[in-house]
Amino acid sequence: MKTVGITIKPVDERAHSLASELFAWLHKQGKQVVLADCLKDVDADSCIPLEDMPKQVDLMVVLGGDGTLLHTARRFIGSDTPILGINLGHLGFLTETPAGGMFDAVDQVLAGRGRIEQRFSLQAECFRDGKKMKEGYAVNDVVLQRNKNPRMIEFEMRVQEQFVFRLRANGLVLATPAGSTAYSLSAGGPIVHPRLSAISVVPVCPHTLSNRPIVVPADEVIELHIIQSAAQAALDLDGQEHMELLEGDCIRVEKDGSVSLVYLPGRNYYEVLRSKLHWVGQIEHAD
C-alpha cells in the first residue's frame, strides 16, 4: 500500500484537524497521500477530486460518520481498494474505529492486518417513456417515497418480471444488508446479516395492513412502476442523492459491484448491533 487517500465529513473542524495530523503521520511513514478537495488548506497540491481516488489510492481513510463513509463508498463501487472509516462521534454501523484509535488502525491496516468485508451495492435506473433518464448507486438503500406533499404514492412492484404487489404507501425501502440497520429498520424491516446476498423490500406506512417486509435474493431484478402519484414521488439513494419522478416512470434496481470495507481483526457484528440498538435495555415486566 503505497498511496493513501483521505477524506472527511465536510465542515467538521475535528475531522479537519485529525486529517491534518494523519497527513503528516503518513508522510513520516514514507507513504504518498492524496486528499479530497475539502482538505485544500491542509495541502492544496495533494488534492484530487473524490471520483479520481479509486484509481490512485491503495487505502482510503474516511473521517466522519456512516453518512460520510457512504458518500465516499459510492465512488468506490467495484473497486478493491479498502476503505477505513474512523468515526468522530458515536460508533457507526459502518465506521467502527473511534478517532482515538486512528493511528493504530491505519498502522495495522498498512501492515496487512486489516480484515476486508465486502458490501454489495445497488444500481437504480429511472426510465421515462421507455428511455433511461437517470441512474445512480446506493450502498445502503434505494428509497421510493413521496416528495413534497402529504398524500400517498401508488406503485407496482415486479421481481424478475413477476408481479408482486400494487401498493399505496408513503414509500418503499430497498435495502442491502448494510442498509438493513438504517432507514429500513425504522420502517419495520428486519436486520439482514451482511454475508447474505439479499435485498430487503420494506413498505413504509402501507395502506394494505397485511403487507410485510420481504427479503429477496439480490440477483433478482426489481422494478417499481409509479402508477399514480397525487404526491410528487422521488427516489433517494443512501438518503444522499435525490431524483424526482413522475407518474408512469419505471425504476429498475439491481445488484451492482461491491465496496471493500476494512476492519480490525476484533470486529464482531453482533457486538455492534447490541451497542447501537441498545439491546441491553429491557422493560422489566412485573415480577
Place this chain on the structure above:
Amino acid sequence: MKTVGITIKPVDERAHSLASELFAWLHKQGKQVVLADCLKDVDADSCIPLEDMPKQVDLMVVLGGDGTLLHTARRFIGSDTPILGINLGHLGFLTETPAGGMFDAVDQVLAGRGRIEQRFSLQAECFRDGKKMKEGYAVNDVVLQRNKNPRMIEFEMRVQEQFVFRLRANGLVLATPAGSTAYSLSAGGPIVHPRLSAISVVPVCPHTLSNRPIVVPADEVIELHIIQSAAQAALDLDGQEHMELLEGDCIRVEKDGSVSLVYLPGRNYYEVLRSKLHWVGQIEHAD
C-alpha cells in the same frame, strides 16, 4: 330541518349528477336547499360558500368519500348541524351510506330517525419566535412530517408542559379516534374507539426503536418543538391543509369543538372495521 346543504367531491361526475337529483328531490319535499360553489351549474342562485353553510343549514349532505367529508366537516367544527356522508365508491370509515341508499337515508334523517355521533376535532397553532403564525383544524389528524427531502426531522414533545421525548423520525401523527383508522393505522397506531376522548401519538419511522404509540387524554395540551430539521418540516391537517415549518417553530395542539355525523340506526362500528380492514382474511398456518 328546513334547510339542507349539499356539497360534493369536486370534479366527480357521478357526485354532480346525484347532487342534481337530490336537489330536485328535496325541493319536492318542500325543503330549502343551498349548494356549495362547485355546484353552480345545478343552480347558481342556490350557491353559497362552504364556510357559510354551518349558519344556514339544518342538515348537510356530502357526496364523495371520507376525504370530501373531512374537507366539509372542518367547517362544521363546533356546530350542531348533522352531516350525512354518502359514499360514491367504497364504504368509508366516515361515509357509510352507499349512493344507492341516498334518498332513503336523507328521508330517514329528515324524519328524525338518524343517530348523531360526535367526533371531536383538534386545533393546531404554529408559533414562531413567540408569535402565533398560523392555525388550523383537523377532524382526523395533525401530522408533523418531513417536507421535501429525504432526511429526518428532530423534535421534542411535551404534554401538559411535561417533557415526553425527543425524537428523530420521519414524522409524528396526532390522531383523533376518527383518525385512528386513517394514516395513524398505517404508521402502526392502534384503533381507538370513537367514544373515547383520547389522542393517539404515533411516531412515523422513529430512530429510537423502543418508541411506541401512546394514547393520551384529549384534554391535555400537546406541544411539538422543531429542534432540528435537516429536512424542511411541515404540518398537515387531515392530509388536506399544509403549513411549512422552520427550525425553532413550536406547534401547540389541543382538543377543539365537535362535528356531528349522522348515521342510520343500524350502524355498527365493528362491522365497518371488519369490512374496511378485511379481518375475514386469514393466513392459514399449517394444519
Place this chain on the structure above:
Amino acid sequence: MKTVGITIKPVDERAHSLASELFAWLHKQGKQVVLADCLKDVDADSCIPLEDMPKQVDLMVVLGGDGTLLHTARRFIGSDTPILGINLGHLGFLTETPAGGMFDAVDQVLAGRGRIEQRFSLQAECFRDGKKMKEGYAVNDVVLQRNKNPRMIEFEMRVQEQFVFRLRANGLVLATPAGSTAYSLSAGGPIVHPRLSAISVVPVCPHTLSNRPIVVPADEVIELHIIQSAAQAALDLDGQEHMELLEGDCIRVEKDGSVSLVYLPGRNYYEVLRSKLHWVGQIEHAD
C-alpha cells in the same frame, strides 16, 4: 393514618430485613403495624392474612417489585386505602420509590403529602355451559392464551354484545392503562395514559395480518368465546392467577373497582416511561 400494613416479595432477604426496620421505625412513630403472613419471624403476633389487610390498615406498604405490588393490589380493589410500593431493584412502572427513600416516603405519606392515583381493575368471569365457573380480578391484564401446547387457539370477541372478530392467534391481551406498559407492550399494544378509562385489546401473534390493537371504552363489556382450541386455552390474570379453559367456554370481562396507589409529589409519568423504555437510546442513522 393509625395503622400501617407491610408485605414483601416472598423469600427476598433484603425485603425481609427492610420490613423489619420499617416495622421498628413505625412503632417509634406511634403507629400500629400489621404484617403479612410471610413476615412471621419479624413479629408473629402482628401477622394477619393479606385478605384482611384492606379492612384494617390506613396505609399499605409493599416492598418488592411491580409483581409483588400487583399481587397485593388485587386484594385492595374497591378500597380507598393507599398502597405505597417500594422497589428493591429497578424502578418499576408501579413501584417508583427506591429502597433508599423508604423512610422518607412513608414519612411524607403519613404526613398527608402523598398523591393518590387511581388505577381501575378488571373482573373476569368464566362461564361453562351457562354456569359461572370461576371469577378473578386483574389490575394489569386479563390474558387469554394457549396453555400447554404449540397450536393456536381460536375465539370470537364481542364488545357490548356486538361481534368484533373471530381470531386465530397465540392469545389476546386485555390491558388496563396500568397494564399497557406490561405484557401488552411486548405484544405490540400502545401505551395508554392512566387517566384514560380505556381497555387495550391486543392480539398476540394473530393469523389475520390486518388485525391491530384496539382501544375501547372501559365501561363496555367484553366477551370472549373459545371456539376451538387445539391447544388447551387458559386465562391468566396479571400473569399471577391462572384458569384452565375448555372449548365452548365464555369469558366475560368488565371494569371493576379501583386501587389507590400513592406517590410522592414529584412523580412524572413520562419520566418513568423514558427511563423504563430507554427512550434515550437511539440508533444513529448515517449522517
Place this chain on the structure above:
Amino acid sequence: MKTVGITIKPVDERAHSLASELFAWLHKQGKQVVLADCLKDVDADSCIPLEDMPKQVDLMVVLGGDGTLLHTARRFIGSDTPILGINLGHLGFLTETPAGGMFDAVDQVLAGRGRIEQRFSLQAECFRDGKKMKEGYAVNDVVLQRNKNPRMIEFEMRVQEQFVFRLRANGLVLATPAGSTAYSLSAGGPIVHPRLSAISVVPVCPHTLSNRPIVVPADEVIELHIIQSAAQAALDLDGQEHMELLEGDCIRVEKDGSVSLVYLPGRNYYEVLRSKLHWVGQIEHAD
C-alpha cells in the same frame, strides 16, 4: 417413476376417498403404489410405515394441508424423492394444487413436467449437562417457547459461537424461508424468499423493545441457552413435535438436508403470497 406413495391428513374423509381413487387410477397407469398406515382400509397389503417411504417411492403424494405435508416432508429430509401436495381446502403455502387438479397434476409430474423446488430443513439438538438428550428436524420452524405457564422465559442466543443477545420473551422462532410465512409471520418476522439460504430469528413478544427480527446465513450454527425459566420451556418443531426443556439446557440448531417439493410449471411464488396474505385488500384512506 415406478412407485408412488400416498399419505393423507388423518381422519379426513375426503382425503381418504380421494386417496382411494388415486390408488385405483395409478394402478391403471401401471404404477406400483404404497400407502401410509392410515390408509389400511384402502388396501392393507400396500401399506408401509411412513418412515420407510423415502427408500421405496419415486414420487410421494400428500393429500391434506400444509400441516400434513410438513409431517410427511420431515421423513424425506435428504431424499431426492419429489413430494406433491394436494390441498383439500384452501390454497396452502406448500400445497398449491387443489383437489380438483389432482389427476392432472400427478399425470404431469409422472410425465416429467413437474418443477422441483428444494426447501432446506433445520436440525435441532438438545443438550443437558453436556450430553445430547434429544434431536429433531423441522422444515418450517424450530420454536423455543414457554410451555405451560404465563411467565416469560429467558435465554441467550449465540451464532457461530458469538454472543448475540440475552432475551426475556414469550419465545423465539427460528424459521426457514418455507417457514417464514407461517408462525414467524404472525410473530412479526419478514417473508424470506425460498431461494435464499437464510434463517429468520424472530423474537415473540420480547421485553427488549428494540429487539428486531434478524436474518442470518443458514450455514451458521445457532445456539440457545435456557438461562432461566420461571415458565417451563419447550421446543416445538413445525408445531408438531414437542420437547420439554429445563433451565440450563442448550439447543443447537443448524441447517440440514433438503426436501424436494414438486410443482406444476405455472407456479408463481408471489401469486401465492398475494392470495394467501390478501394483499388485494386495502384500507382506503380519506380522499
